[in-house]
Amino acid sequence: MSGTAKLKETAWCPGCGNFNILKSLDAAIEKTGVDRKRLVMVSGIGQAAKCPHYTDANVFNGLHGRALPAATGIKIANRELTVIVASGDGDMYGEGGNHLLNAMRRNIGVKAFVHNNQVYGLTKGQASPTSEPGFVTKIQTKGVVLEPLNPLALGVAENCSFVARSTSVMPEHLTAMMAEAIKADGFALLDILQPCVSFNKINTAKWYKERCKELPPDYDPTDRQAAFAAALKWGDEIPVGIIYRGARRSFEDMTTALAGEPLSSLGG
Amino acid sequence: MSGTAKLKETAWCPGCGNFNILKSLDAAIEKTGVDRKRLVMVSGIGQAAKCPHYTDANVFNGLHGRALPAATGIKIANRELTVIVASGDGDMYGEGGNHLLNAMRRNIGVKAFVHNNQVYGLTKGQASPTSEPGFVTKIQTKGVVLEPLNPLALGVAENCSFVARSTSVMPEHLTAMMAEAIKADGFALLDILQPCVSFNKINTAKWYKERCKELPPDYDPTDRQAAFAAALKWGDEIPVGIIYRGARRSFEDMTTALAGEPLSSLGG
Amino acid sequence: MEANIRIAGEAGQGVQSAGELLTSAFHEMGLHVFSTQSYMSRIRGGVNSFDIRISDEELHSGREECDILAALTAESFAAEIGKVSRGGVAALDGDAGPDALSLDMTGAAKEAGGARMVGSVAAGIVFALLGYDSAALKKMMEKAYEKKGPEAVAGNEAAAEKGAAMAEGHRGIIRTPQPSARSGELYSGSEAVGLGAATAGVKVVCSYPMTPSTGALTYLASVADRYRIVVEQAEDEICAANLICGAAYAGAAAMTTTSGGGFALMAEGLSLAGMLELPIVIMLSQRPGPATGLPTRTGQEDLLFAVHAGHGEFPKIIYAPGTIGQAYEMTRRAFESAHKFQTPAIVMTDQFLTDAKKNIPELPAELDLVDRHIEKAPSADYVRYAVTDSGVSPRALPGGEAFVVCASDEHTEDGHLTEDLTARKAMQDKRMRKAALAAAEAMPPEFYPEPEETVLLCWGSTYGPCREAVDILRAKGRKVCMAHFAQVWPVWAGAGGALEGRRVVSVEGNSTAQFALLLRQCGAISQFDSILRYDGLPFTGAEIARRFKS
Amino acid sequence: MEANIRIAGEAGQGVQSAGELLTSAFHEMGLHVFSTQSYMSRIRGGVNSFDIRISDEELHSGREECDILAALTAESFAAEIGKVSRGGVAALDGDAGPDALSLDMTGAAKEAGGARMVGSVAAGIVFALLGYDSAALKKMMEKAYEKKGPEAVAGNEAAAEKGAAMAEGHRGIIRTPQPSARSGELYSGSEAVGLGAATAGVKVVCSYPMTPSTGALTYLASVADRYRIVVEQAEDEICAANLICGAAYAGAAAMTTTSGGGFALMAEGLSLAGMLELPIVIMLSQRPGPATGLPTRTGQEDLLFAVHAGHGEFPKIIYAPGTIGQAYEMTRRAFESAHKFQTPAIVMTDQFLTDAKKNIPELPAELDLVDRHIEKAPSADYVRYAVTDSGVSPRALPGGEAFVVCASDEHTEDGHLTEDLTARKAMQDKRMRKAALAAAEAMPPEFYPEPEETVLLCWGSTYGPCREAVDILRAKGRKVCMAHFAQVWPVWAGAGGALEGRRVVSVEGNSTAQFALLLRQCGAISQFDSILRYDGLPFTGAEIARRFKS
Numbered sequence A, B: 001m002s003g004t005a006k007l008k009e010t011a012w013c014p015g016c017g018n019f020n021i022l023k024s025l026d027a028a029i030e031k032t033g034v035d036r037k038r039l040v041m042v043s044g045i046g047q048a049a050k051c052p053h054y055t056d057a058n059v060f061n062g063l064h065g066r067a068l069p070a071a072t073g074i075k076i077a078n079r080e081l082t083v084i085v086a087s088g089d090g091d092m093y094g095e096g097g098n099h100l101l102n103a104m105r106r107n108i109g110v111k112a113f114v115h116n117n118q119v120y121g122l123t124k125g126q127a128s129p130t131s132e133p134g135f136v137t138k139i140q141t142k143g144v145v146l147e148p149l150n151p152l153a154l155g156v157a158e159n160c161s162f163v164a165r166s167t168s169v170m171p172e173h174l175t176a177m178m179a180e181a182i183k184a185d186g187f188a189l190l191d192i193l194q195p196c197v198s199f200n201k202i203n204t205a206k207w208y209k210e211r212c213k214e215l216p217p218d219y220d221p222t223d224r225q226a227a228f229a230a231a232l233k234w235g236d237e238i239p240v241g242i243i244y245r246g247a248r249r250s251f252e253d254m255t256t257a258l259a260g261e262p263l264s265s266l267g268g
Numbered sequence C, D: 001m002e003a004n005i006r007i008a009g010e011a012g013q014g015v016q017s018a019g020e021l022l023t024s025a026f027h028e029m030g031l032h033v034f035s036t037q038s039y040m041s042r043i044r045g046g047v048n049s050f051d052i053r054i055s056d057e058e059l060h061s062g063r064e065e066c067d068i069l070a071a072l073t074a075e076s077f078a079a080e081i082g083k084v085s086r087g088g089v090a091a092l093d094g095d096a097g098p099d100a101l102s103l104d105m106t107g108a109a110k111e112a113g114g115a116r117m118v119g120s121v122a123a124g125i126v127f128a129l130l131g132y133d134s135a136a137l138k139k140m141m142e143k144a145y146e147k148k149g150p151e152a153v154a155g156n157e158a159a160a161e162k163g164a165a166m167a168e169g170h171r172g173i174i175r176t177p178q179p180s181a182r183s184g185e186l187y188s189g190s191e192a193v194g195l196g197a198a199t200a201g202v203k204v205v206c207s208y209p210m211t212p213s214t215g216a217l218t219y220l221a222s223v224a225d226r227y228r229i230v231v232e233q234a235e236d237e238i239c240a241a242n243l244i245c246g247a248a249y250a251g252a253a254a255m256t257t258t259s260g261g262g263f264a265l266m267a268e269g270l271s272l273a274g275m276l277e278l279p280i281v282i283m284l285s286q287r288p289g290p291a292t293g294l295p296t297r298t299g300q301e302d303l304l305f306a307v308h309a310g311h312g313e314f315p316k317i318i319y320a321p322g323t324i325g326q327a328y329e330m331t332r333r334a335f336e337s338a339h340k341f342q343t344p345a346i347v348m349t350d351q352f353l354t355d356a357k358k359n360i361p362e363l364p365a366e367l368d369l370v371d372r373h374i375e376k377a378p379s380a381d382y383v384r385y386a387v388t389d390s391g392v393s394p395r396a397l398p399g400g401e402a403f404v405v406c407a408s409d410e411h412t413e414d415g416h417l418t419e420d421l422t423a424r425k426a427m428q429d430k431r432m433r434k435a436a437l438a439a440a441e442a443m444p445p446e447f448y449p450e451p452e453e454t455v456l457l458c459w460g461s462t463y464g465p466c467r468e469a470v471d472i473l474r475a476k477g478r479k480v481c482m483a484h485f486a487q488v489w490p491v492w493a494g495a496g497g498a499l500e501g502r503r504v505v506s507v508e509g510n511s512t513a514q515f516a517l518l519l520r521q522c523g524a525i526s527q528f529d530s531i532l533r534y535d536g537l538p539f540t541g542a543e544i545a546r547r548f549k550s
C-alpha cells in the first residue's frame, strides 16, 4: 500500500447514508473523468468530513466550519485542480455559514457537497441548522425552536451559480448531480439529504425516500422566481435536482492574476 | 451633564447620511414611545457603529461584526429591554454574516438597523459586501468582482419575520420603517441605504433619491414569492418599504425559561 | 484493597452504559469508586473502554492495568489483554484462547431479549468474578431502565443473571475490596461543573458543542428547568462568547463551555469582556492539539494560551480544578471572582476530569447565589467606569435609572469612546489594578501531605494521579510532596517563597511543562525538572512514581 | 543639526498629503528624514498630526516637541502648541494670539484654487520658515498631482508659493540642517513589509481590512500586477487564515495582514497551520487593546498572546522588525523560515512602524524568491508527514504524482487521521523537533553599540527610540547599551549568557514588560527593571533617556 492511498476502513456507522454518498462520489469522479491526481477533497470536521480520507485523492481535512476558505485558497493557488468539498451540514451551514454566503458571492470554482443529515453526528446528536422544528436532543430538550436554514433558498437569493439537491437514498440521481456540479463553472452547492441512523430518528432513509421527487423535466433552473418556489418546497414532497443556475462568471475567470500558469508553479 | 448622557459631538463627516439616520432613529423612538431607560443601543465597529453613542440610551458598543450575538444575549438576559442594533454593512453583512443568518433563524426580538453605505467607511473605503460590481478601491483595484450580498432576499429566503428597506434620503419613510420594526415581534432587519460622502462616489444621495421608490399600497408583504421579486429589484428602481413579514413566533415566546420576570432580576 | 474493572468494546455497543451501571452499582453497595473513560472520535466501531476502579478507601485516579477485563470485541480484547494485571482475569465475547475466558455474551444477551443487552451480560460477569451479589446491580438496572419500561428492566436483569451464571465457575477469582457503608454521591466532572454553575446562579449558557466540553452543556440543559437557565446552542463559538458578554452586561450570570479550537475562536470576545469589564465564565475543557488533534482524549496543552489569550492586556482569572469536588467549587469561585473583579474567569478542565466519576460528599444542589455586586440604585451622576482605587467600578444594569454605556474602544469614565490618551492611561491602569487585586487574593496551592524537599508540581486534573504518586513514593521513603494549583492565574504571590529551596518536578499533560514555565515567567522558580505526558491519556499514580527520578 | 516639523489639523483636511509631500521634498533635497503619523479613528474632524523630522545625519525615531508647528485648526493648535520647542515657531490658519504666527492659510488656498489646497499652503510656509528654496517642494508637487492634471499641479504650486510668501518675513527663523546628497529611498514600514513579501514570492494575500495593517495590504494590492499576486479581501479574518492555509497547501506562498482583534480570530487557523505544517505568514500590526482599544494608535501589547496563540503545542516563528529596513528583511525571513520549518511565521509590527517613513538604502525590488523546499518528484511511497530526525518532512504539492493528504486530526505519516496514541506521540515529537531546530537557528539580538553594564532591552519598533536614548545616555557617560531582538520567538538560546551579569531595563510599549517576562519564562533573565508606555503613542529617545534611572 502506498503511503498515501485512501483509508480502507471507514469510521461510519453501518447503515449510514454516508456510504452511498461516497459511492456516488466515486462514480461521479469516474463519470466526469476527473484526474484524481489533480483532485483535492476538502472538508472540515464531523462524520461527513471524514469522507475525503476514504477517496483516492489529495486531501485537505481542515477545521470545523472552515472547509470553504481552505478550498478557495487551494483553487486560487492552483486553478488546475478540481476542488471538491465534502462535509456536513453543521460544518457548512452552522459554523461555516459566513463562508458559504461568501463562496456564493465569490463564485470560486469549488464544489460543495453537503452531507445534510439534519443533525450533528460526530458530537452525538445536537440539532444542526437544518434540524426540523421540534427536533428533541439533549441540548434542545424541548425541541428545536429555530427556523431551519434553507440552503437552497439562500443560494437562489444570492444568485449562486449552481444550486442543487439530491439524497443518498437516490444514488444514481446523486451521482448525476455531482457530475453536473463538477462540470459547472464557478461555485456549486449540492445539498445531499442523508439519513443518520444513530441520531436522527425522524428524517430516516424511508422518510427521504417517500418524499424526494425529481423536478419535472420542463423545470427551468434559470428562472429565479420558479427556483425560489422550488427551493421553499419541503414536507410531503421534497424536490431534488438542479434548483437554480445563476448567470455568473467564475472568480478565476474574473481575476486577472489568475490568467496563465497556476500560482503554485511560481516560486523558489 | 450627567456622566452617561450621549456624546454631543459626532465623529461623522459633514454631509454623511448617518446624521439623517440618527434623526430618524430619535424620531422613531419618540413615536413608538420606547422608554429610553429600557432601551439598549447595540453596535459593532465602524462609522455607523458609533451611532449608539449619540443617542440617549444604554449603549453596548461591542466588537466588529458581533453586534447581533451581544444584542441577543442582552435580550435573553432581560426581555423587557428594547434592543436596537445600529451598525454598518461591513459589520452586519460582512464580518457578522453568520450571526445575521442565525438572528433570522432564532427570531430574537432585536431590531437590526443597517446603515448600508455600500462601503467600509471607517477603514477608508474598501469594498463592503454590498458594494456594486466594478466598484474600484485601493484593494479592489480592478473593481469588485463579487456578487453583492442581497440582505433582503436573504431575509425572504430564511423566512425572517420582518424585512424592510429604507434610506437616509427619505427621512420620514425611514422613521416610519424604524417604528414598524420596533413594533414588530421578533427579529427585524431594516436595510438603510445611506450615502458616504467620503468614500462612495457612486451611490450618492442623488443616486439613491433618483431610484428609491416606495412599494405600492397594495403590496402584500406576507406574499413570499412577491417579496422575493421585490427583494431582487435593484437598479433604476429600488423599492423601499416593508418587503416581507414571515409568520413566526419570537424566540422569547418560544423559550419557556423566558416566561416570567427577566433573568437579570434573578441572582445575588 | 482495590480492583480495577475494564469494559472494552466498540463505540455503540453499550460500553458506556455498562460502565455507568457498574459504577453506580458499586457505589450503591458501599464501595469507593473512580471511573474513567477512553473513547474514539467515532459513533460506531473502534475501541472504547470504561474503567471502574473500586476500593474500600477513597480513590483519586485511574490505573493503567486492570484486574478484570470484559471485552465485547476481539479487537478491543487484543488492545487491552496486555494490560491485565498479574492475577487478573479477562473475558471475551468470543474465542479468547487459553489464557482468558471465552464467553458467549452476545448469545446470552440475545436469549435475554436482544444483542444490545450485551453490556448487561458483561456487568453480570464482572459481578460474579468479583464475588459480589448482583442485588446492587439489579437495583441500578431498575433505575436506569425504568423509563424504558418494565420489559427493558426485566431483559437487562435477565442478561445480567445470564452473565453471572456464565462466570459462576470463576466466582470470586479476584481479591476484592469489601463494601462498607454507601458513601457520598457520584458525580462526573461535567456534572460538578454544571452544578456549580447552576447553584451559583448562571442564567444564560450559550455554547457550540465540542468534545469534551459537551458533557457540562448537556448537564446544564438537563437541569435548565429546575434552575431556570436559558441554554442556547450558538451558531459558532464567536456568537457564544459575544452573546454571554451581552447577557452579562444586561445582568444575567452567563457562561460558555468549549474546548481548545472553540476557545481560540473566543479569544477576541475574551478581550472584549476584559475591556467592558464583564463577568463572563468560560469552561475550557482541554484535549490534545494542535488543531483538531485527538478530540476525545485528554491533555493540558492550553494553559499558556489561556493565560495570554486575547489581544491587549487585561485581567483574567483562571481556575484548574484537580478533583470533582473542586470542579464544583472552582466553577462557583469563577462566578464569584468574575463578578467581584468584573472580568472574565476561566475554568480549565479536560477530558479526563470531565468524564471521570467518583463518589464524593454530596454537593449542595440548592441555589446559593454568588454576589453579582450590582449597584441597585445608581445616583444621578452614575458612570459605569468610575476610576476607583481598587480598579473596580460600581456596576449598574441597563434598564434602571442610569444609562449604562460601554464601548470596546477606549473610553472615559462614562463609557463613551475617547481618544484622549491621558484618559486611556488612567483607564488601563484602573483595569490592571484589578489584576493586582486578583493576584493578592489568589489561592495558594494545596501541599500534600506537607511541603517537602521535592515537590511534584501540578495543576488541574493531574491532582489525583500526582497524589497517588506521592503516596507510593513516600511509602518507599522518598521525601516528596505534591503542590497542586487549583488557581493557575494570577499565580499566588507566595509561590516563590513556598517553593524556594525545594526541587520542583512539574507533572503536566503537555510537552513543554507549561505551568512550570508560567511560574518561571512570574519569577517564582528558576529551575525545574518535569514528567510530561501528551499522548492523549491521563497520568496514573503508578506511572508518575515509576518515572520519578530522585 | 536637525529639526522637527509638525503639520496638524482635522482628518480630511489634507494633513497627511501635506506631510507626505514635505517628507518627499526634504528627502529629494538631500536631507535625512523620519516621518511619523498620529491620527484619530475618524474620517473627518478631530486632531491629526504628521511629523517630519529632518537632519543631516541618519535618524531613527520621532520627537515629542516640534520646531515648527503648522496648525490648520484652532483645536489642533491648542493641542500642540505646548509641544513647540524653545526657539521653535508655530503658525495657525487663523488668529494665533501673540506668540505665534496668524496666517490666513485657507484664504491663500482659496486664492490659489480651492480650500482643499490648504495643506500645500502650509507646506510652503514650512519651507520658508526653514529658509529652504521651494524648488524641491514644487518638484514633488508635480509628481504627486501629475495624475490629477496640470490644473491641480499649478494650483498646489501656487498655494505653496502663497504660503512661502506669507512666511517670507520669518524666513530662516529656524536653524536648519544643511542638505547634502539625496540618500537612499523613502519607504514606510508598510511598504517595506509589502515589498519584502512581494520579492520573496508571495502569491496569495488574503486579509480583512484592519488599521494599522491595511497599509501593507493596500501596498500589496498596488503592486499585485507587477508581481502577479492575488490580493483578496476576505469576509472575515477566519476566512483569511484558512484561505492562506489552503493556498500554502497547494503551493503558493501565502500571507495575511491583520491587527490584534483580527489576529485573535485567526488563533484557531494558526493552530491548523501548525498541525498541517503549512508555511503561512501573518503580519500582525499592533495597536493598543484590549478589544477595539485605540485603533489608530501604537502599542506592543500582543507579544505574549502571539507567542502562545493557538490551542495545543506547535512551533511558530516570530519576527519583530525594529526598523524599516528590517521590516523588509524580516518579512522575507518570515517566508524563508515558514517554508524551511513548514510552520507559521509572524511578523509583528505596529502603527508606529507601519506608518513611519524614512530614507534608507534602496530595497531590492526584483523577485528574489525564497526556497519553498518543495519535493518536485516524490517517490511512489511518498508520505507527507514522514517522521524525520529534523522533524521536517519532505513537502510535495497536490497535483503531482503523489497524493498529498493532510488532516487537522492527529495523523499517521501518510496524513490520514489516526487514534493510535503511539503514532500521536511520534508525530507531536516530530513537530516539536522543528521548534528545537528553529530555536537553534534563532537570531541573536543587535547590541548597540556593544554590550555594556546596563542593557536597554527592546524588540520591534522600539529600536529607533531606544537607540537614540543610548546615544543620549552615553553622551552623559552612562554605561548603557541597547539589545534589540528582531526575532522574539523562539528566543535566541544565547540570550541568558549574553545578558548575564548585566542590568536589564526593558523598554516596551505595554504595561507588563512582556518581552522581559518572556525572557524570564525562557530562563534567560531573572530580574529586570522596565520603562513602559501604553498610552498609544510611540516612545521617543529623549523620553527613554529622561525616564532612565541608573
Ligand SMILES: Cc1ncc(C[n+]2csc(CCOP(=O)(O)OP(=O)(O)O)c2C)c(N)n1
Binding pocket: A045, A046, A047, A048, A049, A063, A064, A087, A088, A089, A090, A091, A092, A115, A117, A119, A120, A121, A122, A123, A128, C208, C209, C210, C211, C237, C261, C262, C265, C292
Ligand atoms: C471550532 C470547533 N467547534 C466545535 C467542534 C466540534 N464538532 C466537531 S464536528 C461537529 C458537528 C458535526 O456536525 P456535521 O457537520 O453536521 O457533521 P456530521 O457529523 O453530522 O456528519 C462539531 C460541533 C470542532 N471540531 N471545532
Ligand SMILES: Cc1ncc(C[n+]2csc(CCOP(=O)(O)OP(=O)(O)O)c2C)c(N)n1
Binding pocket: B045, B046, B047, B048, B049, B063, B064, B087, B088, B089, B090, B091, B092, B115, B117, B119, B120, B121, B122, B123, B128, D208, D209, D210, D211, D237, D261, D262, D265, D292
Ligand atoms: C475583527 C476586526 N476586524 C476588522 C476591524 C476593522 N474595521 C473596523 S470598522 C470596519 C468596516 C466598517 O465598515 P461598515 O461596517 O460598513 O461601517 P461604516 O464605517 O461604513 O459605517 C473594519 C473592517 C475590526 N475593528 N475588527
Ligand code: SF4
Binding pocket: A011, A012, A013, A015, A016, A017, A018, A047, A048, A117, A121, A122, A195, A196, A197, A198, A199, C043, C044
Ligand atoms: S453518526 Fe450518523 S452520520 Fe455519523 S456515521 Fe453514524 S449514522 Fe452516519
Ligand code: SF4
Binding pocket: B011, B012, B013, B015, B016, B017, B018, B047, B048, B117, B121, B122, B195, B196, B197, B198, B199, D043, D044
Ligand atoms: S466615512 Fe462615510 S459613512 Fe463614515 S462618517 Fe464619513 S461620510 Fe459617513
Ligand SMILES: [Mg+2]
Binding pocket: A046, A088, A089, A090, A115, A116, A117, A118, A119, A120, A121, A128
Ligand atoms: Mg450533520
Ligand SMILES: [Mg+2]
Binding pocket: B046, B088, B089, B090, B115, B116, B117, B118, B119, B120, B121, B128
Ligand atoms: Mg459601511
